Amino acid sequence: MSVAHVDRQLPGETRAASSWYEASARERVRLLLDAGSFQEFIGPEARETSPHLRVFDLPEQFDDGIIVGCGKLDGSPVFVAAQEGRFMGGAFGEVHGAKLTGLLRAARDVKSAPVLLLLDTGGVRLQEANAGELAIAEIMRAVIEARSAGVKVIGLIGGRSGCYGGGGLIAGCCSALVVSEQGRIAVSGPEVIETNRGVEEFDSRDRALVWRTMGGKSRWLIGGADAFADDTVGDFRKAALKLLSSTADFGLDTLKAEQSRLEERLQSFGECPDALDIWRTEGVSDPRSIPALPADQFIALGDKIRRTSRDAR
Template sequence: MSASHTQRTTSSVELDRTASWYESSARTRVRLLLDPGSVVEFIGPEKREVSPHLKLFDLPEQFDDGIVVGLGRLDGSPVFVAAQEGNFMGGAFGEVHGAKLTGLLRAARDIGSVPVLILFDTGGVRLQEANAGELAIAEIMRAVIEARTAGVKVIGLIGGRAGCYGGGGLIAGCCSALAVSEQGRISVSGPEVIETNRGVEEFDSRDRALVWRTMGGKHRRLLGGAEVFVDDTVQDFREAALELLSSIRAFGIDTLKAEQSRLEDRLQRFGACPDAVDIWTAEGIPDAVSIPALPADQFIALADKVRRSSRDAR
């Protein structure tokens, strides 16, 4: 392949927001999501700030430690952005990876008016540096709450290969609002972890249909765990981010009390349901077994009809 051909391919991708979110790298997502040419990265790969711990395990490092953080513009307005690379160590939180996001959120807190978009793609804590990764997640959760208390909107976008697992799921739960695609699984314990600890009778991690309907984006939307469901394109995520930014209200004690009621109500209504299909049926969806096969546009129409949004209760 000639150099000029490579260049042409790259530049056409730059304009192509029909690209699959799931298939795109973290850098491509950031570049296509925000206004063209608007992104400035902080401590980019040229700084070579790698994990200080992976060499103990003879594992390869990555020059950005698997996360892009920076400032860009969305429809002309400034936004901070962080994007995890699910193809490096499953997007897991290590010391450097986590500290970049913490620093970004603290800057947003100090400024108070620039929103933060977090493009989750993570299996959770990076186990080779588990203590540092766990604490990084705790610091990020605190920084999200501090930023939201200062008036910052923090939006999570979830639709990557690694999903949003472990501590990533807890950070997502701290955000002001979430947009999720079908591929965007959100959960604390991953399928393999449940199976390893509780046995295949509790959860068969190879049963992909079970994984999707228990943890996938459609269930999260119907349950109220995500505000918006989107199709798997960069354009759809961009529109969702804009919509959420325009509709989020202030965070405070009333938000938390509303969330307490929302979650208590969920336990009362669905606490005895053995499967997602039973929850969807209890929600009044006539042909619940057909949900996993519904195309995105039909699902969005259905979800908007049956499930009130959890907005202002998160």
């Protein structure tokens, strides 16, 4: 039975309620887009695998951990890329990065379809360090080129690996971001910070600290993400549609506004030693209650205290 046929048989309510965090990259694409509309580019049958992993006797994957293609979202055409966090933590390598760069360049040339980036990554593959770092630079350039051509690039973050390293840099280049509580975003991961600055600076084993510092709730409250979604495909779909219709065009004025907002945020929160202090500064009377709040209650609270002027990545 084909994937498209299975997708058409899946009830709409089941599709919408499916967990984003638990789903694979292919499931996210299939459930996010209109049923049966996805067409993959350079799929597993092409067997475009990494030329580097076999040198280290590491397993390969025929799509190299990323799915790219096009489809429809609520009847409108979109390009889409989804990283598989279960394969090497969704890390960027040469082929992985080339597929995403090519998709973004296609969107730049077409100009009429936005791009959805389903980011789920721990950063660059250590086994492909130079090639992976180069891939990050090419992807960032391709995102900016696409946005300069009028293409909206929306990042959706809520997977197992979060969005770290070069993935965090790419997220910062997007037109807008949707994040769930599980969607951690940072350039340096917890272990990297601890290794370089010491456990006194950041204890990577303190899961509560990690999640309240880098997790989706904190990122949305301070303006590091543009929309907060519950952990369902339906919520991510609604948020993506809203951002596609409301995100402003890209230009020099956009960059200047982003820079001003980042400077303001640093002045407001730069001396805060913990996310709890940031939330308190933002006006949360009981910041310790934030991690346990259900998504609907958290969004209601955030809508009251969030300031649009701080929306910057």
